[in-house]
Amino acid sequence: MNASTLTAPDAPQTAPEALRPARRPGTATVLRWEITKLAAQARSRYTLLGCVLGPIAIVLIFNGQQTTPSDTIYGRQIHTSGYAMPLFLLAFASQWIFPVLASLVAGDIFANEDQHGTWKTILTRSVSRSQIFWAKTVTAIMFTIAEIVVLAATTIVASMLLIGTQPLSGLSGQPLASAHALQLVIASWATALPPLIGFTTLAILLSVVTRNPSAGVAAPVVLGLVMGLLGTIGGFDLTRRFLLTTPLDSWHGLLTEPPFYGPLTFGLGVSAAWTVVCLGFAFFSLRRRDITGG
Amino acid sequence: MSEVLAVDAADLTKIYGNVTALGGISVQVAEGEVYGILGPNGAGKTTFLRMLFGLIRPDSGTLQVFGRSWESHGIGVLEGVAGFIESPKFYPGLTGRKNLELLAGLDGGTTPTRIDEVLDTVDLTERQRRKVGGYSFGMRQRLGVAASLLRDPRLLVLDEPANGLDPAGIRDMRALVKRLAASGLTVLLSSHDMGEVEHICDDVTIMRTGSVVYHGSIAALREQAPAQAHRIATTDDDAAEKLARARDLDVTRTEEGLAVRGTQDRIDSLVADIVGAGIAMRGLSLDETPLEALFFMLTEPATHTAALDGATPATSGAHQ
């Protein structure tokens, strides 16, 4: 402290008991609080901006190339239909971009309180640990959903505007008329949401447990890559079904003739199970923990 | 003063591995009181205050704040309670004012005028628009007081608020605590410095390695304190020591000379003896205050065994 004098008030600081309003904020207030904090972070604003600009740039680049990336699903068709590009990018993003997006905020949202030593600051106000937990969790999930919606919308609109609205060939070779193709593309992107909510809660768990923002963000991405790798190795068929990366491919069933929904519904169950387990462990870990740092 | 105690802790224990941070301490603070928790590093002061705020759970024992417990009232325990543990922490990327606004949000909101008021109280009005990351240690400490005052507390809990401040900062922080205490607030103040609490607090609990070694009023403690010690340096400390012993004074050798305990009259006579014996005085100064001396005796008895001779161990008022 410098030499300036503290000027303590002469009047008592305490309000009479009867005058003091009972003001215990509800979880909705804590949620608004958490969102305000997130909005104040440059990282979140730049990420959303990236979700708008990134797909436009990628569509422009791939559209300008002579060759097509034929080793990825729908890669061959990206020049012939504006609906192939969003599907190709969906498959491409599933490899590591999605896990990164899911953990960017979620992996940090709990651990940054450890990093700044602010758990003790916020937990000595008028809200419980549970309220803080749910506010942070809902904020992280909403952010993931926002990222995916923005990413999907820009990708689809940019592809339709830059490449066109030509009919698409289904995965069984069946022709899909423009309007139907658009519906299927939107539905395909929507199937990424449940596993990505799963990834978000995995990042939340790692953020709570490691108490380290870098670990919270990086570990889910590494785990995603490992799961992706396990999925491609033979002999892990049973394991493969329960990996969080597997539901990211379940949209393929929407584009065959006849469509098959089995992997989609099973993937929904797998995503839900990961979500519940991760959130359960994260919740009890935070509830039980001694806040000794800071 | 109301019937309900502001703080009523009984037999609190907390063990970390093989460290007993709290070995069954009991502390009672009446409403309106200014109460000190005193102890050297590692005594368990912070552990106790963290428990009060619900940041850590006791292994055993009970704790009530204004008659409410964590088990039955949850976060409701902290209604009317504010303060900070160790050095207060904020979001470094946000301004001081924004931090206060956010924290007020966790209390159900406040008015901009109230934020102006508390910023003014801690003299941060001019720096309120700067990011906390650029604040000095002392500014953060003051922002911590501001954040606490925003809650309009009945009980203010401060964990070594002057720790880490420069001398001017310590003086200002002490003055602030004093004036807050005088305003009728119940204050629970932890410190490792007897000098910090002896003029502010009515009652103290003195702790050492997780246990209470004294519990009672400062006035009662003062009665049990040993006589004031003086540091004496001479050209012949051996001879001076002999003269002190001949007068039956409590004397110990220190690096700089002698530490002699006795009433002012007896010290005066000793000085006359020394000078009369042809020994030159090189220094005569007051050592720790009697209360400080007692505090050291209580909290580190091993190194003060000599000083303890003749002094009453002041554990008569202790809880256990």
Ligand SMILES: Nc1ncnc2c1ncn2[C@@H]1O[C@H](COP(=O)(O)OP(=O)(O)OP(=O)(O)O)[C@@H](O)[C@H]1O
């Ligand atoms: N999280 C922890 N893990 C292990 N040991 C701990 C932990 N927290 C506190 N301790 C130990 O408990 C004892 C009491 O610590 P505490 O911080 O309560 O002391 P203190 O009186 O506040 O000391 P100081 O004056 O240094 O702040 C110390 O021995 C400390 O090492």
Ligand SMILES: [Mg+2]
């Ligand atoms: Mg401490």
